Amino acid sequence: MRGKIRTPLVTAMILFVTLSLTLTTLFAQTSPSGTTLYVDPPSIEDPTILPGDSIVVKIMIDAVVNMKNCEFNLTFNPNVLSVRQVTKQLVQGQYPNTNVDVDDVVGYVWVNLTYTNAVTINTNTALMEIKFFVKGYGTSPLHFESSAIKDNAGTPIPHETQDGFVRIFVRNIAIQDVSVLYHETYVGRVIPINVTVLNDGDIPESFSVSLFYNSTLIATQNVIDLLPKENTTLTFNWDTNTVPPSLDLYVIRAEASILPNEANIADNTLEDGTVKLKIVGDVNGDGIVDIGDLTAWDAAYLSQPGDPNWNEQADLNYDGYVDKADATIILEHYHETL
Structure with missing residues (x-):
C-alpha cells in the first residue's frame, strides 16, 4: 500500500523539477542578457607615462549567451595616441576570424570578430588586446562609437558599452x-x-x-x-x-x-x-668717489621723488630726500675706488 502511494508522489516531484529547469532555461534565454562590452582598465591616469611609451587596454565582454559575432568601432584622440598592435584573444579554446581597420589620422580602430562556434560567457573575458603608442600629452576617451553583437542566427544581442579614458599628464x-x-x-x-x-x-x-x-x-x-x-x-x-x-x-x-x-x-x-x-658714495657710477659725485649730489640737492631734479643715486641713506646727510656719506668715502 505504501509503495503504491510513493510512486505518484515521486513522479510528481520529477515533473516539478523538470518543469522548473525548463522554465529557468527558457527565462535565461528570453530575459535581458545584461551583456556588457567594455574597456579594461576603464581609466589610465599615471603621471609616469610619457610620450614615447606604450599602454595596453583590453576589450572585455561579460554575460553573453550564444555569441557568434562581435563588431565594434573604438575611437581615440589621434593627437595623443596611435595604434601599435591589435591582438585577438583566445576565447573558450578558439581564436575568432578577425578583420581589423585602423586609422591613426582620424583616430579609430574597427574590429570584427566571428567565432566558429558560438560562445556563452558568464565571466569577464578578453576579446581583444590593443597596444597604443603615446604620441603626446593630453586626454583621450576610448569611446565605442558603434558596436554590434549577434547570436548564431544573426539576431542582435542587446548590450551596453563602457568606454575607457586615458590621460597623459x-x-x-x-x-x-x-x-x-x-x-x-x-x-x-x-x-x-x-x-x-x-x-x-x-x-x-x-x-x-x-x-x-x-x-x-x-x-x-x-x-x-x-x-x-x-x-x-x-x-x-x-x-x-x-x-x-x-x-x-x-x-x-x-x-x-x-x-x-x-x-x-x-x-x-x-x-x-x-x-x-x-661702492658707497659713487653717485655717478664711474668706480671712484670724487668731485664728480659731489657735483651730481649738488644737482639733486633738496629734491625728492617726483621733482624734476630728483636723482635716486644721490639719496645715499634711502630716506627719500637729498640733503646734507647724503653729502656726508659721500665725504666719508671720498677717494675710494674699485
Whole structure:
C-alpha cells in the first residue's frame, strides 16, 4: 500500500523539477542578457607615462549567451595616441576570424570578430588586446562609437558599452618673471627681487626655486602643492653686504628644480634683470668717489621723488630726500675706488 502511494508522489516531484529547469532555461534565454562590452582598465591616469611609451587596454565582454559575432568601432584622440598592435584573444579554446581597420589620422580602430562556434560567457573575458603608442600629452576617451553583437542566427544581442579614458599628464614648471626693485644701488643694500613661477602642468607640484647673481646662489625657497595652471610670486631679499661692487652688471637668474618626467625644462630657468652694485658714495657710477659725485649730489640737492631734479643715486641713506646727510656719506668715502 505504501509503495503504491510513493510512486505518484515521486513522479510528481520529477515533473516539478523538470518543469522548473525548463522554465529557468527558457527565462535565461528570453530575459535581458545584461551583456556588457567594455574597456579594461576603464581609466589610465599615471603621471609616469610619457610620450614615447606604450599602454595596453583590453576589450572585455561579460554575460553573453550564444555569441557568434562581435563588431565594434573604438575611437581615440589621434593627437595623443596611435595604434601599435591589435591582438585577438583566445576565447573558450578558439581564436575568432578577425578583420581589423585602423586609422591613426582620424583616430579609430574597427574590429570584427566571428567565432566558429558560438560562445556563452558568464565571466569577464578578453576579446581583444590593443597596444597604443603615446604620441603626446593630453586626454583621450576610448569611446565605442558603434558596436554590434549577434547570436548564431544573426539576431542582435542587446548590450551596453563602457568606454575607457586615458590621460597623459603634463608636468611642467615655468619661471614667468624676475622683477628686480633696484637696478643700480650701493653695496650693503638689501634688494628685494620677486620671482613668479607657474605650474603649467596637470597635477599639483612641489618644487624649489633658487635665485642667483651671475653663478652665485642668493637663496632657495620651496613651493608646496602649487595647483595646476596657477602661479605664485616669491620675494627674495638679496643682502649685498658681502657682494663685491663692480662696474660690470650682475645678471639675476631664477631656476626651478626639474620635476620627474618634466615636459619642458627650458622654461625652468629665466635670466631677467641686472644690478649695478657700486661702492658707497659713487653717485655717478664711474668706480671712484670724487668731485664728480659731489657735483651730481649738488644737482639733486633738496629734491625728492617726483621733482624734476630728483636723482635716486644721490639719496645715499634711502630716506627719500637729498640733503646734507647724503653729502656726508659721500665725504666719508671720498677717494675710494674699485
